[in-house]
Amino acid sequence: MSDSKELKVKEKQELSSPAEHTRPGPVFTPAVDILETEKELTLLADMPGVTTKNLNIDLRDDTLTLVGDIDPFEGPDEQDIIVEYEVGKYFRQFTLSEVIDQDKIEANLNNGVLRLKLPKVEKAKPRKITVQAA
Amino acid sequence: MLIRRLFDNPASYRNPFAELDRMRREMDLLSGNFLRTGPRHAFSAGVFPAINLTEDKDKYYIRAELPGVKGDELDIQATGKSITISGERKITPEDETAHYHRREREAGRFSRIIELPGEIDADKVEAGLSNGILTIQISKAEAARPRQINIK
Known part of the structure; x- marks a missing residue:
């Protein structure tokens, strides 16, 4: 498509965490899209470098926590020439206002993008109530 | 001096x-x-994608974070001393009835030329994309490699 825009560099957002982390190193907040339909919430998060085994998704009460760890991938003999971005783990937390059906949560990680499907609990779905004439 | x-x-x-x-x-x-x-x-050069360039004895390594970009949406070319990375990041449209609470991820085209500090062997350039990270390995030209000099 020719009408697509030019991508700009977005500096990775470093998290200023209220709690200290036990392991040193920078922590970044991944860019996310959150969209809602009648049936579910979908969350998309950019977490480049995170593998399925290093990704931790936790939903407790109404707090959703995403933690992605990064394995170092530079060779031991490599020396930096240009460093334009830093590598570190990802952390982001959301408070969900909807009641989520925990058993039906689906998570997919594809090319560094997490897609998380959070189906709403049956009873939270809006239902049209027809009023019957007496 | x-x-x-x-x-x-x-x-x-x-x-x-x-x-x-x-x-x-x-x-x-x-x-x-x-x-x-x-x-x-x-x-930062201010040009997408942000890259990290490293080197070891034999190679240069260019890394860039390109989450959601597939291999066939990327075009990588080596000419002389420079590497060109261009492509497009696409975000597939979601269900039309959905409404967005947050929209931070961006889509668009990009193109970047990276000049390497030394001569390269343009025939020996390998690129790999895994978990949203692009790694390009570029072999240094024979003349640009450090050579061990033995003292007789």
């Missing part, structure tokens, strides 16, 4: 920003700003 020092120092030759970066750190120290825990602000 000044000129000689400039050229003798491999660090400042390879990365003219290293010196600036060092100066900035010293300024931070002077201004009491040294407690700042933010990232080491790298000098």
Whole structure:
């Protein structure tokens, strides 16, 4: 498509965490899209470098926590020439206002993008109530 | 003598920003700003994608974070001393009835030329994309590799 825009560099957002982390190193907040339909919430998060085994998704009460760890991938003999971005783990937390059906949560990680499907609990779905004439 | 020092120092030759970066750190120290825990602000060229360039004895490595970009949406070319990375990041439209609460991820085209500090062997360039990270391995030209010199 020719009408697509030019991508700009977005500096990775470093998290200023209220709690200290036990392991040193920078922590970044991944860019996310959150969209809602009648049936579910979908969350998309950019977490480049995170593998399925290093990704931790936790939903407790109404707090959703995403933690992605990064394995170092530079060779031991490599020396930096240009460093334009830093590598570190990802952390982001959301408070969900909807009641989520925990058993039906689906998570997919594809090319560094997490897609998380959070189906709403049956009873939270809006239902049209027809009023019957007496 | 000044000129000689400039050229003798491999660090400042390879990365003219290293010196600036060092100066900035010293300024931070002077201004009491040294407690700042933010990232080491790298000098970004302001062109997408941000890259990290490293080298070892035989190769240069270019890495870029390109989450959601597939291999066939990327075009990588090697010419002379430079590598061109171009492509498009697409975000597939979601269900039309959905409404967005947050929309931070961006789509669009990009193109970037990276000039390498030394001669390269344009025939030996390998690129791989895994978990949203692009890694390009570029073999250095024979002439650019460091050579061990034995003392007789």
